[in-house]
Amino acid sequence: MALREKSTAMMGMHTEQLAGRTQQRFFSPEDGESFLYPGAYDVDFNKRAEFDAGPLNATEINLKLRDLMKQGYGTIVIKNPGAKHGVAVGILNRLNLKIEGSLGYFGCGLIDGPNISIKGRVGWSCAENMLSGTIVIEKNAGSTFGAAIRGGDLVCKGDVGARVGIDQKGGTIIVGGRAGAFCGFMMQRGRMVILGDAGKNLGDSMYDGTIYVGGKIAGLGVDAVEGEMTDLEAQWLERKLKLYGLAAPNGAMKLTKIVAGKQLWNYDNLEPAEKKIVL
């Protein structure tokens, strides 16, 4: 086994086979449930610590978090984050993290596992490439919210800027208020729920996944079409929203469902060589 492949397998991560269309092979749910990253800290959720991030820069805040996890603290409170950039990134650990304030750009990016609550607002590119866990933001969020997330629940109870969930590859993004233009651009998998209005070009060039909108849609993007809501997904939506104290404005069945029309060129079955002949 090649070194790269071997180390990937040892870490319990899935591998991708790039023959023909991309096929993903995942490990079993049991493996996923007990999975811990090599070097992950054994933390106790009942052990609580808090610190003042006011005088610290982003690197110092992140090192402090790591140090506390190393000491076994499973519940950590950050006070006065001051909208600094790059805070709480790369946490590959189970952790209850409470942020009492606002974050700047790229907050909580590349996380896998923690449950994070944020009392304030987050800037651009929050939770980029999130793999699992939950993030709940009480106020508003900037643009590029949840770009390329692969799993977990990302919730903003307020309004969000443009390009929510571009390149989303899994997980659930929930926006309690309004969202800007180009949300779900090139979305590939997962669910996005916008309870307020959505901006123009919603779901442009989406490959797959589902977008639900409670308010008005300024305009659909290329190949985004309206889908039919089923009882099963309405029930799922109600349960999911209830978890975070939210509800669809007129009931889940009244949400507008947007899916990929799958009429773009990349959905045909032609191989590149055949395409040349046809075109």
Place this chain on the structure above:
Amino acid sequence: MCGIAGLIHRKKTGDIGTEMTKMLVSLKHRGPDSTGFALYGKPKGNELVLRFKVAEQEDMAKGFDIHQQVKDRRSEVDRRLKELGAKILKEEEATEYAFRYRIEYDGDRRKLADYIEDIDGAEILSIGLGLELIKDLGDATRVSEQYHLKGFNGSHAIGHTRMATESDVDIRSAHPYWAYPFADVSVVHNGQLTNYWKGRRALEHRGHRFVSNCDSELIAVYLADKMQQGATLKDSMEDSIEELDGVFTYLVATSDSLGMAKDTMAAKPMVLYESNEFIALASEEVAIRSVFPREIDTFDPYEGEVRVWKSE
């Protein structure tokens, strides 16, 4: 990348020099090449504040007689001001090459600007009853200290930290831009305009002058042209959303107003804090936090949005 910031006290004045310095220091990482301030102080009757320079900062290290040339150019500015009937009330030397005059002048401001800028190396940074436009190379701390901006009392301000991408690192390419020939109108911009040359040619044909090759200058001149034709500030800005092509977020200030506009792609950031007393906007929230250390509610304006606030 560039960072932009703006603030307005709606019901009173404040130390906008210190506030804008703090905001721009927080945005230093978005562009360290140059920093600029457009500060709006309390007008003194009909006295005009004239900010001008007669050389670039980098010129001062060149040539054998640049120091004498600078003196000669300044003397020529003084002579031409007198020739046009302007009365110089007070002269201040901010740096060896940049000056602040208080003048009395009732004539055509465009004619005054054109005549002064006809002098080799001379550029008018601003003319206004309240506007004082200061820009130079270096970060906000350096420029603020160099021009003694802390303690500047006024109602509103905009500022800019520049990452040079489209044009040179020099003062003429630094923001803010004065909306020649309109007194008290200034603009800062973050983004790129893709129809710059087309727009510039059209405005030059209409008699407007450009002092740099920086695409951001187009916004200032564009708005000046619109307002010259009778449009309001807000209408001019709304037209700009359709007519300027590219990605942009810009701030514009007039004698009593502060405005923001964001392109239809919402590609450039802007965070906004709004209360009855104070409005603050910046490319990043961290700049607003530098003047509001406590927790506040902020939000992103949306694509194609134009907002204008007035000081009372």
